[in-house]
Amino acid sequence: MFERLQALIGLGIDKNSLTYKLKQWKVDTSWTLFLDRDGVINRKLAGAYVRHWGEFEFLAGVLDSIPLLMRYFGRIVVVTNQQGIGKDLMNHEDLHDIFSQLQQAVIQAGGKIDCFYYCPHLASQQCACRKPNTGMGFQAKSDFNDIIFTKSVMVGDSDSDIIFGQKLGMKTVRISPVGANDHSPEANVTVASLQVFTRALAGIEV
Ligand SMILES: [Zn+2]
Numbered sequence: 001m002f003e004r005l006q007a008l009i010g011l012g013i014d015k016n017s018l019t020y021k022l023k024q025w026k027v028d029t030s031w032t033l034f035l036d037r038d039g040v041i042n043r044k045l046a047g048a049y050v051r052h053w054g055e056f057e058f059l060a061g062v063l064d065s066i067p068l069l070m071r072y073f074g075r076i077v078v079v080t081n082q083q084g085i086g087k088d089l090m091n092h093e094d095l096h097d098i099f100s101q102l103q104q105a106v107i108q109a110g111g112k113i114d115c116f117y118y119c120p121h122l123a124s125q126q127c128a129c130r131k132p133n134t135g136m137g138f139q140a141k142s143d144f145n146d147i148i149f150t151k152s153v154m155v156g157d158s159d160s161d162i163i164f165g166q167k168l169g170m171k172t173v174r175i176s177p178v179g180a181n182d183h184s185p186e187a188n189v190t191v192a193s194l195q196v197f198t199r200a201l202a203g204i205e206v
Contacts, residue, residue: 018200021189025153025171027201029074032147034137034165035113036156037080040175040194041102044157049084052094053101061195066111068198073153075144078116079136081160085120092120115143131156132163155194162187173197 014020038044043057050056069076078099084090099116106113117136119129129135141147154165157175162185165172174187175194183190191197 018189018191018196019203022197022201027072027151027153029072030146030148030151031073032075032077032140032144032152033069033073034140034152034154034170035076035078035194036131036154036158036161036175037078039157040155041078049082049087049089050098051084051090053098056098056102058105059193059195061193061198063105063109063111065195065198066106066113067109068202070111072201075114075147076112077114077140077144078118079131079140079154079164080116080118081130082118082120083122083130086122086125095120115140131158131160132167134164134167137164137168155197159183159185 035041038050041059041062042050043059045055066076082090082095085092085095095118103113103116117129117139119127119131119136121127121130123130127133127135129139137149141149149168149170152165152168152170153173154161154168154170155173155175156162156165162172162174162183165187166185172187174183174190175192175197176183176190177192189197191200
């Protein structure tokens, strides 16, 4: 009996659950999901850049999560800082090829990413597009004029992602694989992976 009760609580009745918290946002298909790339979609390389598809490794559950996320969000875009271009470690074509292969893998899994935005500049160039600056958000809004920032969620693993989302009035989700919840700035929710966020949103509590 006790186990059965526990199971019922797991169905989103528990007001401390992540699912319950996300339900308060009332996400529907008028919402947009902004995803950082490295550390959210694919494994981040310590001290290095993903320069070609051979170095790109999807994080667990991401490919299955995107089709599920599309039931909740009307649009999914990627916003990523790619300073490796500014450092001449790779070029625009290399990055476009990675996006193209990434998109093909997502499509094969039954999903789709609506657009990829990237900042190729060096931090020292002080451009408007490098997160935490908001240029990529406004570019997306100018391409898809029905984007409403207050009906958007930014998912990222870096402070710059959270600040970007907060500046634009978005809900923010920090990916922190080690489970640390003591980051500053604090996101609305902190989860271990995009998969955990997706499953909680769908009411499949993990
Ligand atoms: Zn830039």
